[in-house]
Structure formats: structure tokens, C-alpha cells
Amino acid sequence: MRPFSFNRAETVKEAIAALAQNPDAKLLAGGTNLIDLMKYEVTHPGMIIDINRLPLKEITDLPDGALRIGALASNSAVAYDERVKARFPLLSSAILAGASPQLRNAATTGGNLLQRTRCYYFYDTAAPCNKRAPGSGCSAIGGVNRIHAILGANPACIAVHPSDMCVALAALDTVVEVEGPQGAREIAFLDFHRLAGDEPQRDNTLQTGEIITGLRLPPNPFGQNHTYLKIRDRLSYAFALVSVAAAIEIDKGRIIDLRVALGGVAHKPWRDTLAEREFADRAIGESTFREIAERLLIGAKGQGQNDFKISLARNAIIRALRQAAAGTPQDQTVKAIQ
């Protein structure tokens, strides 16, 4: 860790101003990822802007039936909020599939979106890594890449986004509310995170000086026809090898609206809305689920150690669709996969 200056912002405007004026500043909310990254020398912010006093903790109902979640609401507060549990159970479930109670108590909603990859080479400052040191190369290609991407990767970076919560948010067509020096704007969730492209150092589309103020969850018609299924190397406290957030609107045994977001497979929570739409009006059933899985994984490519993720993802998608269609979402307190 390197010495840094510590600022505490009392208002969103103060935070934006400090961030805009100090290119090497970082926002501190829960700190569950940032502090580790500083201790491992992965990042060296010259300034820390503590935003924990900003009035962004509230979860509020909006007139159109949407729910607004403040960027500083803790993961636990969101997961256990009665409105979230009743109207967005997929989100609650995804949050509870991740981390540990202690981490979820500290981690915030905005921070969850901004957490960095768990790629071993990103964390190891002696290894080349385009995400940490642009232009130095990608060590994960040809290296230890069991946890790496099978979709949307390129020779510059095969890291994956580690969040569970974001996978559910992607499925729920969430809107990210941000504020910056130019004022407030909204970003569709699928446009918030980005593929590595030729700038793997950029995880998202936030502009300089912008901060996340909240999320807006539009009402959805899924009822119990959803699930969050997380497959990992042990039964708790591990990042997803593959996770699936699935939600289906069903009418008379046919698909009206299909949402399948994947975690642990790409540089961002992965969703293919074009593919989803192809299955509108298709009959619910095993053969449809299989086709959906195959369709979503077109172009999937392993890196050697993670080749298994392709068949794992296919089987996980099929299982998740069965759970969602049956209205029996995975209970995160049950270790057997239903």
C-alpha cells in the first residue's frame, strides 16, 4: 500500500468534484475489494474519497412500480428488503449466493458493480496483465485459466466479472443511475459493463468524475418463474465457475419473455437479448431449454483449463430454465441443486 490522502465527501456534488479533479482518486464505500487491491499493490490511489456519508442508502418505491436502490445500500440490506424479496426475488437470491454475511454487510450496491476481476494474474503484480498494466500482455492465456472467460474474450484479456448480484441485475433490465460533472444520466445495465476489447483496463462505461447514485429496477412479470443457479468449486464462499440468472414470463405453456444472464463466463455479466427473442412463443419444455442453452453458447471458446465450462454452462442453463419454468427457484440455503 502507498500513502494516500483521505477525503470525506458530505454531498454527491463534493464527491463528483473531488473525483473529477483528482484522476488518481478512488471512491471508498464498503472497501471489500478496494482495500485488498491496495494491499496487494494492484492499485495505488493518491486519494481516497470516502462516500459513506452520502445520502444514498435508501431503497424507495417509485410511482411506476419500479424500485430504486441507493448506491450505498448494503448487499445485505438489499437482499433482505421485503420489497426486493417480494418483487425481485431473483436479485435477493443472487446476492445471497455470493460472498459471506460479513462481506455482504459491508459491501454496497454501487461497489458490487465496480468490483474487479479475480484473475490470478491481475492480482499478482509480477505477472504481465493488460487489465492492470495496459500493454504488458495477458498471462492467463496459456496459463492458469480455470476460472476464465468462454464468451466474448479476446487475446488482450480473458478475465471475468466476478459478481453474482450483477448477473441478476442484467436479467432484470436494471437501469444504472449515475451523476457526473455534466449532470445526471442513466445507463442500461447491459451497457454499463463492457467487454475487454482493446481496453481491458476499463471494466465499465463510467466517464471521468461520474459516480453511481443508484439502480432502478423496473417492475417485472416473472412471479416465481425465476432462479439464480451458481456452480462453484465448493458449496459456499467461492466465486462462480458458471452462474445463471433465468426468468421467464409464461403464458399457457409458451414463452412470452425470456431472460438468461450468465456469470463467470465473460468480462461482463453476459446476456444475449437477440438470442432470447428467438425463443418467444416457444413451448416450455426440455427440448426448448436445450436449444436455448446451445444457442446462448454459440461461439463459446475454452482456454484449456476452462474448457469444461462450456458443457457446465450448457447443463446449468438447462437446469436453471427447468427451475424457472417450474416456479421452483433455487433456495440458496439448500446446498443440493434442485
Next chain:
Amino acid sequence: MLNPSKVVGVPTARIDGPLKVSGCAPYAAEHYEPFMLFGYVLPATIATGRILAIDATDAERFGGVIKVYTHENRPDTAWRDSKWKDEVALPGHPLRPLESDRILFDGQPVAFVVAETFEAARDAAALIKIHYAAARPHTDLRNELSNRYAPPVPRMKQLVPPPPRGDAEKAFKEAPHRISSDYEMSGEYHNPMELFATTVLWKKDGELTIHDKTQGSQNSHEYICQVFGLDPDKVVVKNAFVGGAFGQALRPKHQLFFAVMASLDLKRSIKAEMSRREMFYLTWRPSSFQTVSLAADEEGRLTAVMHDAVHATSRYEDYQENVANWSALAYKCDNVKISYEIAKLDVSTPGDMRAPGAATGVTALETAMDELAYVCGIDPLELRVKNFAHRDQMQDKEFTSKALHACFREGAARFGWSRRSLEPRSMREGHELIGWGMASGIWEATMSPAEANVRLSGDGKVTVSAAASDIGTGTYTILAQLSADAFDIPLRDVTVRIAESTLPKTGVQGGSWTAASTGSAVQAASKAVIATLLKHAQKLETSPLAKAKVEQVEIADGRLVLEANHQIGMPVSEIMERAGLSGIEEHAKVGPDMMTMRKFAAYTHSAVFVEVRVDVELGVVRVTRVVSAIAAGRILNPKTARSQILGGVVMGIGSALHEEGMVDHRTGRIMNHNIAEYHVPAHADIEDIDVIFVDEDDDKASPIGVKGLGEIGIVGVAAAVSNAIFHATGKRIRSFPITLDKILTERTDQ
């Protein structure tokens, strides 16, 4: 047969438990002194090569930094290798930190930064610039198998494979039933909760008090005195509390060396604690390859056993453990051939990790036995019963005791094994296939030489002293129980003084021998105290015990009395007072009984039964039930004993399913060097574990009937899990850990 006791054999909570759970038990890194210094180690980032240049200018200028040590300015130390060899050193050249510019393994210490705060030392270390000339590393055992060799200097004679028995090759070829399989195991890292740490408190007269995270205070003491040429009387090493060790802390580690080096150089008190990352750069369970070939006759009786093992070692030392010799004695068989070799890699020297060798070799043997059971069409438990060894054929000795039949019987009954059908994939619930597997475990029951002092004071209270350690095993408690028993006093009247180099000599705490060794020394010293007490009583006028012999007396309810008639005797306090004594202290030294050991071999045994549930579409494995039945002689404290076995089973589940050091063989560097990415079982991975201690009387393994429990709990667990996975899925996975990708991609055998 030992008398029933009020305290020994009774489940007893640890006497140091309240200190530990209230945070009042100071561990090695928790001793403070005003103005003390803090050290931080910088690990190398190449696996083999040289340091061309090292630039510590920025680090030296960093606020609060006192000094940066590198190979260019390290103070002089002992020159001869022998001075660097600790009590459990290996054949080869022990690592001398900062000796030269040569790098022999990933993470080798290349600099030690000393500063006024921990943070300054850590942050300055990151500013050191090193220019390496990296050579091509060889860290993949698979690629180095052709360079394997039998260790030219055996670490211990027990590690040398026994000469072949009969003609195993011929018997194998001629047998109606046979299997031959290869097993691969990943390197594992102990990761006890407590990090390696040393606090050196320096006094003006040059005396050092050292709090070290070690499994043997006297081993650290001797090492430090030899390396730095110190007067042994001016150095005290303490390890009052140890937060887990599992063998990793048997040998002194570099933080001890650095802390003492800097303390002597700077004449200041100093503390050095490793980072979690550094815990992956030293003393690990080596990666291994094994081939086990078994043959049986029509009835399933073994006609041939062949076991070849090879595991990794470093460039500079020949680490050795008993991987394959178990196969020469676990079952009755007249044709046996064992081979054991090691291969050098650009890695740090591996070391003992809970049941070193057995956790590797018995896993292969017991998986192979399961494979043979299926080839023969015999229930796996029945196959083991059929091949029961009533005698140690390897050493041609009787067993001191072997209640393994009772483990089989009681374990199977508790588990419900008789309801098992032989065919794989025969049980299913929902998406999960259910499988039942079992394995047997074995570990040696040894005594090491140990000494102890016991003092009985006039008020009836007792103080026990020995240099023994308590690495979380419960040493404090069992020694208190043994002395409370000897003097018929409550536990609270016993003071246990251990974990200090000045106390009576004991070996390092390892190999499951502490209870048997130090416990026996305490019992012997207690007996000596009673004998002395009797002598004093007999010198008194009108002594009711005038004619009593020492074997006839005991202490009961504060009185020295005749065992046969408690009415006859006198109060301990009266004897002491009339003899003008404030207390009686006696010393005892015990060791293995060579006469007995010439004829007898002592082992602990286990039978482990496991239920798994496997989601075959997703590869997810759950271990839903474990029954571990243990035959380990006398159980001093069923509560701490059960904890030992529970811990062993959990570690065995980790070995079966989770633990894997992931090395990038292009650079020779371990990449998952933190406990977020190096997986051990989480709470969710552990369900019912049932521990049974079967009755086993043993009057030969140790004077107190104890055989030791530290290792036996893990042995066989990984095999039982893999056998259960086979029973569930029909997939035989011979590569550990059995991660879900292996289940997804492995074909069904049957």
C-alpha cells in the same frame, strides 16, 4: 489394564479454552513492547535464476524504515551446513535466507525490511526494485518423472522401501483378478489459521526472549543458537499458543531467522510476521504420482501388491515421507514390491503435512482396493476383512494391538453399510446420485523420548513442566488430566507449564506422538513424586505406611493411602509438614521400549465410511455423511480427541475435493496463493461427521496406553470420498482433488 479414572477418559473442555475464546491467549505475533520494530519479507517473483541487481534506495528512504537487508548486506552467520540443520532437517543443504543471488523457488525471500511500523515495512518492501535473470523453471512433476531417483541418503530408515517379498510380478500375471491404476495428487498447502510469526524481545545484556510460531520451542532454540553462535542460556524460545500447524511449523522458518538476525544487528526488539501469500512458498505436501497394482485369487485374497510412488522435492533438499510402505503391511499378502522415489523441481522443499505420506499413499492403496473389490465382485468392506493382516509382514512383528475389526464392525453398523448394494449408480434422489464408499486408514503409533518434571506442593496442588507444545491439539488439558488423576485432585489444582525451551526436553510436536510421549513422562514423574512422598512418610514416627511398598499406595482425597484400604494412610499435607518440605519435585525421562519394539509394531487404525451425493449433470459433490471409527488405544480426553478426528476428516474432504496449488509451469509460480482461491472446505461443505473410538487396550505402544490421534483422522478419508463418488456415478477419478470438471468429463467405468 488401567484403573478407571475420574478425569482421564472423561470428555473435558480445554483448560486453555477460556483464554483462547476471550482473546487473552497471546500468539507469537501478539507480544508487544514500546518502540519495537517490525519486519517484512519480500518474496522472489521468479522460480529459478539469479538476482542481477537489487535497488533498495526508495525503500531505505521510505518514512520509518530502519534498514533493508538483502544478500548484499546480510550479517555473517554460521558457515557450516550442520549448524543450519534443525532437529527435523532433511538430507541436503538447508535454506540460508539471503545467502546469495541464487533463486531456487518461487517466493524465496530476497529482502527483509525493518521499520518502525508494520505498514512502513510492508509498503517499503513494494518499492524494492529487483532485476532478475530468470532461467526456465521445471515445476511440473509430470515432466520430471524421468529424472526420479531413490533418495541416496534416507531421512529415516523407516522410509526406505522394504525388500521385495515373494514374487509380485509373477503372482500378478497369474492372478485371475487384477487391477493396475495410476493416481495423481496435487500439491497441498497447510494454511493453518495463524501465520508464521516471531517476536524477539531484546534486552540490554543481550538476552533474547523469542515468541515463535513453532511446533517445538527447543528446536527453534537450538537452531537459532547454532546459526548465530549464541549462548544457549541467554536465549529463551516460547510457543505458549499455536494457532494450528499441521506439520508446517516443525522446522524453523525464515521469519525466525530474520527477526533474530535483525534484533542482534540493530540491538532492538522486533517482530516479523508472514503474509498469507508467503504461507504458500514453504513446506507443502508434495505433488505425487503413484501406480498401485493389486491381484487376487478367485476368493478375493490378495496374491500381489505393487506400489510405486514418486513425489516432488526441491533442488536443495531431499524431502522424504512414507508414501508406499503402508502397502507392504496394511493387508496380508505374500508377494509385495514397493518402490519409492523423488524428483527435483524448482520449488521450495516440501514438508510434513498431517499424516505425511499416508495421506498420499493410503489414498492410492485404498482406492485401488475399491477397484479390486469391483473386479472381484466383492463388497469393499468384505474384501478388507478377507485380507486382514494379523501380523506386520513388512517388519515381521506382532501388532501391539489392532482393533480394526471393531472399527469395521462398529463403523459399518453406525453407517448402515449392510444396506449397500454393490453396483454403482444404484441410488438416486432427485438430480443426485448417491454413493457409499469406505476406506481403511493406518498410521504409526510412536513414542519419542520425552522428559517432564512434576511438583507436588504442601497444599496438594501440582505443577507439571515439559517443553512440549500445544498446537491446538489439547496438550495442556491432557497433561492436566493425567496429573489430576495421579494425585486425585481437581483439574483446577494443576498448573501446566509447557511451550518453553528452558523446560524439560521433549521432541517437536508431530507424528502424533506428544500424548504418548510427554503424557508418559508426566505419569512417570508423578509416580516418582509419590514414591518420594512415601519415603518421607515412612521416615516419620508411627507411620501407618511404614511397611507399604510403592506399588501398593496411591493418593486419594488428599491422603497417601494403601490402594487396598483407604483407611490406612496419612494426609499429604501432614507428611510434608512433618518432613519439613514445601513440596516434592521429581523428574522423569521416558522413551520407546526397545525390547518391546523389537518384537512388536504399533499402529493406529481406522475405518471411514462416506456418503456422497453427486449432481452428475453439474458435477457438484456433497459429502453428506461420514462415520470415522478409530482404534487408537486409550483415549485420554474423548472431547479433544473427537475434535482431532473431526479436523482430520474435514482436511481429508478438502484433500479429496478442494485443495490444489495451481502452478503456472511457464514461470514456476503458484498463482492461487490466498485462501479465497486456494479452496479448503467451507462450512457448507461439511455435514454429519460421526466419530467412534473403539475399545483398544494396548499395554505396549506406550506406558499410558495411548497411541496418538493427530494424523489418523485424515488417513483414508480422501479414498473413501473417491470410492463413494465411484459408487454414486460409476466414474473412477484417480486425480485429486476431484473437482467438478473431472466428474463432468470422466466417462463411466461400468
